[in-house]
Amino acid sequence: MKRLRHVVGLGITVVAVIYLVRVIDGAALGDVLVALLADPGGLALALGCYAAAFGLRTVAWCRVLPGLGAGHSWAGLHVSLLGNHVLPLRLGEVLRVTSVLRRTPLRAAPVIASAVTLRAADLIAVLGLAALAAPTMLAALAPAWVLAAAAGGLVLVGALGMAWLGRLRRAGMGAAASAMSGASAKPAGAALRLPGPAVLIAVVLAWVLEAAVVFEIARIAGHPLGLGEAVAITAVTIAVQAVAVTPGGFGSYEAAATAALVALGVPAGPAFAIALTTHGVKTVYALVVGGVALAVPGPGYLGRFRLPRRLPPRPAPMLPPDDAPVVAFLPAHDEEEAVAEVVARIPERVAGRRVVTIVVDDGSTDATAERAAAAGARVVSLRPNQGLGAAVRRGLAEAVAERPAVVVYLDADGEYFPEDLAALAAPVLAGTADYVIGSRFTGEIERMLARRRLGNQVLTAGLRWAARRRDLTDGQSGYRAFSPGAAAAAEIVHDYNYAQVLTLDLLGKGFRYAEVPIRYRFRTTGTSFIKLGRYLRKVLPAVYRELNPGRVPAWTPSPVPAPAEAPAQSAAS
Structure with a gap:
């Protein structure tokens, strides 16, 4: 059965590749790639805005969960991004939490509650931006009741997350859970916080910055968009990827982005090329930066594979008696x-x-x-x-x-x-x-x-x-x-x-x-x-x-009898 699954999987892959080769407008895709390589400044700007978006999300998470250091917040977000690009069913979202739990002394409840709340705020923000920026395009792509149901579900998730955070905050678990990561283990001295105006502004600005990727690639490809339109396209792709079953949402991302671009008047061939290139740029960023986030900051997500650079001082010597053997x-x-x-x-x-x-x-x-x-x-x-x-x-x-x-x-x-x-x-x-x-x-x-x-x-x-x-x-x-x-x-x-x-x-x-x-x-x-x-x-x-002591189940050595008392005269060779 295992061999049969491999054969079937390989066959499906071959069929998919042949289909893509036949339907992709190779000339349009080539034109976009050539234009992108001819404008490295624009590509750098797009990637810089994408990285800045995750910087704002890093700050937002740290403000809600004060015991979380910026390095581990950044790493958790990027490990999650990497997971979403290599795992199906959006399983990378789980890695956002496990990265923090495996690398810091924080407790599970406040980490999960803060992550759920901020992720819900993320999605509500992007849908709200899209509704404000391009309501006509959204109406053309999805019935109003679908958008309303999605928004209602996100609001419900966000409200539950807020309620959970509030309960943890009132119970005083925030301060207990907020021991700073690292060797010092000093208390952070601050309880959990509910998302305030500063956090919400950071979340909204993060999506505006992320929309800069498709904005720049479309401009470079000769089909410029308005900033609101770029935000709307980003919202559509994120909404579709929320239920994506393929690694990285490949296929569903391209379909949603192409449909959105076509709705804005971009021809189908260039629209698909822009969608595929945008997704490719984001994927390369996820693989490179997410790969770094697996190891940095230490301890890495996969644990330590080397001793720390800074070791404890040499223990004080045990001075033996003069006649010690x-x-x-x-x-x-x-x-x-x-x-x-x-x-x-x-x-x-x-x-x-x-x-x-x-x-x-x-x-x-x-x-x-x-x-x-x-x-x-x-x-x-x-x-x-x-x-x-x-x-x-x-x-x-x-x-x-x-x-x-x-x-x-x-x-x-x-x-x-x-x-x-x-x-x-x-x-x-x-x-x-x-x-x-x-x-x-x-x-x-x-x-x-x-x-x-x-x-x-x-x-x-x-x-x-x-x-x-x-x-x-x-x-x-x-x-x-x-x-x-x-x-x-x-x-x-x-x-x-x-x-x-x-x-x-x-x-x-x-x-x-x-x-x-x-x-x-x-x-x-x-x-x-x-x-x-x-x-x-x-x-x-x-x-x-x-x-990695503590990261794997404790090991129990074989029972060995305690050493006998040393005899008065030990046998010497």
């Missing part, structure tokens, strides 16, 4: 062939401090736990297997319970050199960094499969862009060090993995970042759990969740 923890799953050797090679002391080694056995089905314990590590077992992210989360908790001077994490598969542990710990012990990644790509790589090298570099490039860190060279490294504060504050928002989300989490909290070169060789035992398709399906949503 260096804690190394190793998540391990079915690594019986490698874990004992890795544990045995971890140095006993680093910078004069004893080293405590913890192996987090993540549901292994082999002798990983026994061999790690025999090699001198303290073993923490998770049952059943919960995933690398969960194991790292538990390892950090166990390490923090030891009251460490520094925490170092490394994989248990033998790919990383335990002898490099001191290099990882050094920046943290010196106080110059809170979070250190061992970079394979600035160090020595004995062997790495070509596909893994490419995958690592591509994923690192993505993380470097999202984190805004040009110095980030190895986003997937399995060798990392943490200050006590960073280890305690670290949050991993999924069980499957930790690499990207942990970096974004700690950088987003202001912890100081550094890298050191390390040595690497591809594993000679065991198998990696990483499969590219599954990795991307699991990790990319988690990265989005990390960058």
